[in-house]
Amino acid sequence: MTHEGSGSQALPESMQHPLASAIARPQSATFVARAGQPDPIVTPPSAPPLYLTTAFDLEDLDQLEEIGRGVQHGFIYTRDGNPNQEALARDLAWLEGAERGVVTASGMGALTAILSAHLRPGDQILASRGLYGRSDQLLRHWADHAGIVVRHVDVHNLDEVRRAVHPGVKMCLVESVSNPLVEVADLPALVEILRDVPLVVDNTFATPCLLQPCRWGATLVWHSGSKYLNGHGDVMLGAVVGRAQPIRAIRHVVALAGLNSNPFESWLVSRGLRTLSLRMQRVSETAERLAQFLQHQPGVVRVCYPSLPSQRTAAVAQRLLTQGHGGMLAFEVEGGRARVNHLFRRWRQSLPFSPTLADARTTVSHPYDTSHKFLPVEERLALGITPGLIRLSVGLEDPRDLEHELASALAA
Ligand SMILES: *Cc1c(COP(=O)(O)O)cnc(C)c1O
Numbered sequence: 001m002t003h004e005g006s007g008s009q010a011l012p013e014s015m016q017h018p019l020a021s022a023i024a025r026p027q028s029a030t031f032v033a034r035a036g037q038p039d040p041i042v043t044p045p046s047a048p049p050l051y052l053t054t055a056f057d058l059e060d061l062d063q064l065e066e067i068g069r070g071v072q073h074g075f076i077y078t079r080d081g082n083p084n085q086e087a088l089a090r091d092l093a094w095l096e097g098a099e100r101g102v103v104t105a106s107g108m109g110a111l112t113a114i115l116s117a118h119l120r121p122g123d124q125i126l127a128s129r130g131l132y133g134r135s136d137q138l139l140r141h142w143a144d145h146a147g148i149v150v151r152h153v154d155v156h157n158l159d160e161v162r163r164a165v166h167p168g169v170k171m172c173l174v175e176s177v178s179n180p181l182v183e184v185a186d187l188p189a190l191v192e193i194l195r196d197v198p199l200v201v202d203n204t205f206a207t208p209c210l211l212q213p214c215r216w217g218a219t220l221v222w223h224s225g226s227k228y229l230n231g232h233g234d235v236m237l238g239a240v241v242g243r244a245q246p247i248r249a250i251r252h253v254v255a256l257a258g259l260n261s262n263p264f265e266s267w268l269v270s271r272g273l274r275t276l277s278l279r280m281q282r283v284s285e286t287a288e289r290l291a292q293f294l295q296h297q298p299g300v301v302r303v304c305y306p307s308l309p310s311q312r313t314a315a316v317a318q319r320l321l322t323q324g325h326g327g328m329l330a331f332e333v334e335g336g337r338a339r340v341n342h343l344f345r346r347w348r349q350s351l352p353f354s355p356t357l358a359d360a361r362t363t364v365s366h367p368y369d370t371s372h373k374f375l376p377v378e379e380r381l382a383l384g385i386t387p388g389l390i391r392l393s394v395g396l397e398d399p400r401d402l403e404h405e406l407a408s409a410l411a412a
Pocket of ligand 1: 132
């Protein structure tokens, strides 16, 4: 390259700004308003790019129409669809053995979309007794405001389910692994009893790495992606997957009601998903070990973990959870609330009290006063959610450290 001459000579083409030929005055408001356009690249990024964009530029009206009709693959407006949301929805559907998926602003957004898309006033639904507290609260809200009739059943008692199924029932809601007592729903038996009634499964605790409800005949599966799918405790997101037809109706409601997730959080969950199988394997191993360990600690009167023979669904767990039993366990200590308070203070630096789960670090929670506090006291107690019950969300730490931290506080 020669360096003759000087002054405002044109830059070599490789150094031209991509907007230079389109804008007459580069140091102008016009230029600023159009900033940020990437160069076309022949080497695609190794990690997925983040599409923080409200909308997508369209060639003409024909293209708008063809994308709208699904003839061309493209995007129009992020509330209706965005590459980061779509990549995550497609990966999740694939992992769950489902046909299609959609991501939502949170797990609660996912449940809202399912109910809005598929229920009408007067419809009846069967719901597992003791669902995640907010799910149950949302059902009660729908019962009060939209005329849905909610009937609670013990889904682990198949005779009770059999008696509750009749023609007015439009949907049955269960958790694959329940919160917080980690009971495992017998999905194939439920599908057989329900026949044409869609089974809708909250698969948050199991994740598709341990259980794929669609493979057992569930119609829809939903997640709080804020938990294991992301796995790093820094996101709010939800998802629904299932057969194409019911998902189409849910996608419509998501776009209509603005229940969509945003591109950044979808991107983060896609990032988390890449380590999901490793994390689920690790937390399952550690939790299994801690469940055994806790049974022998002073003042511990009950331990709930899917594989323990004391669980009434232990045989179901053995059949359905063949890849591991997950990272959630619950245990009850003598001394109720005061004792729990004392333990939580001791664990502040090691096993923090945090009303969420599935972080990379181990956290403890108190279902009686957090996830299930909306249930009347008698119902909580009848379910076995007592003031002394502690839920442990097992993380990725060295299990020996966790044993030490648990034991030293429990012995004190
Ligand atoms: C957290 C949670 C939800 C709700 O999901 P959000 O993302 O918090 O809205 C639903 N079900 C279960 C089992 C959960 O743990």
